[in-house]
Amino acid sequence: MARKRHTPEQVVNLLRQVEVGIANGKTTVLACKEASITEQRYYRWRREYGVVKDIAGGKLLSPERRRCAVAHAQQKGMGERWACRVLKQPRGTQRYRPTQREDEDRLTQAIVVLGGKYGRYGYRRITALLVRAGWKVGKDRVERIWRREELKVPQKQQPRGRLWLNDGSCVRLRPMHPNHGWSYDFVSMRTHDGRTARALNLIDEHTREALAVRVERRWSSAQVIEALADVMVIKGISVHLRSDNGPEFVAHDLRKWLAQTGAKTMYIEPRSPWKNGYCESFNSKMHDEFLNGEIFYSIKELRVLAERWRKHYNTVRPHSSLGYRPPAPEAWLASTARQSDEPNPEIAALH
Known part of the structure; x- marks a missing residue:
């Protein structure tokens, strides 16, 4: 019978379960039995994963989260090699230091401005607006910044007021051309x-x-x-x-x-x-x-x-079925010819 392998998260959860049982008056043997592990395995896991147990709860799914967990384990005296092995983090990934591009701050500001102006747009349409404004950026980078800034399209929105300034049966037909x-x-x-x-x-x-x-x-x-x-x-x-x-x-x-x-x-x-x-x-x-x-x-x-x-x-609005271009033909021509009139001057100013 193949030996059951436990992930670091499962090991930590079992250690906590045993410790809760011991804290409530149960013997170590009984607490280990309820957790379906042997007493020997409990002590070995406590020695190997004791530092990992102190890490904040939650699954260690992303490399960045594992990187923080390894750093925490190192602060508690565990070696980097052993911490990476326990948390299944490649050492190359652990030692990687991300580089920040020179335009990262300006791009982040542009994304936040667009996200605030067009609150019902996701990062794909925001990417299309940025490209139209002259940014050389892909949706993956925009998505990364979008998630880092915790931007999202709310499911519900509160209606607001405006503040005005003074100054026979159907046959399914697929359209083949305009006015079809x-x-x-x-x-x-x-x-x-x-x-x-x-x-x-x-x-x-x-x-x-x-x-x-x-x-x-x-x-x-x-x-x-x-x-x-x-x-x-x-x-x-x-x-x-x-x-x-x-x-x-x-x-x-x-x-x-x-x-x-x-x-x-x-x-x-x-x-x-x-x-x-x-x-x-x-x-x-x-x-x-x-x-x-x-x-x-x-x-x-x-x-x-x-x-x-x-x-x-x-x-202006990017349409997903048109390759994130606006529907009006005159807007396509303006985008292709790269005319000087920008649809989002405040974004162009940040570029």
Whole structure:
């Protein structure tokens, strides 16, 4: 029968279990028996791991944590070779001294600034913003600094107020080019007085660009036609429009108007929001990064902030499905040409 091997963490836990038993009046033999080890093994472990037992609790998973444990053992009189052997730390790893780059402090400050400004972004999107601002940095280094500074995206956020300055059935269609397929849907929200407002979100499924985020207290088919017409004047006519079976979307006037423009309607099956996945994904990002963190005191304020967020989404926010580029084509061109107007001047100033 193969001999069972114990990790240093398991050995330390067993030593503590035996010591607790002895402290509560049990004999060493009985305490060792309850821990399923022999008395001889207990004394040998106490001699070999006695110093390790004094190390703060927790698993020694990372090289840095083991490095601290070995240093602590050395302070208690244990040799480096034996401490590394007990804690299973390679001596080369123990003696390694990390070097800090000259721009480490400035990069850390830039990451903290971006993390504070875009509180719903993770380190991958922060990396994309840094690269766009001129930093030559990869996501691994940003992640290391991100974790070291204990930055994270909170699961819940507290809405805040703004301080203004004076001054038929759906066939699954994969979009092949811009204006091949648009998706639109409503998102509900409330202003500070408790009244409901609804935003009509219209996106291009191919480019992921938010074509419109229009907010109204109440919507009718005529207002939906007006919103679509405003976008079609600028962007052209889409081949298909995907939506659910809401009353505004299935209205006779709207369907007749779309048929006259040449756009084809595609209605998803009832209770199947995943079939309108592009728009549902956009709606969730809108809730997470914008609506959940704001208090709106009037419908006018809501409209202004919604349009501001739409422009930010199109021209600044890195989109994971686009290689962490913003959706709007003009933003791609600006990034490729490296124009002088930086999207984050405060980050460029730190570079």
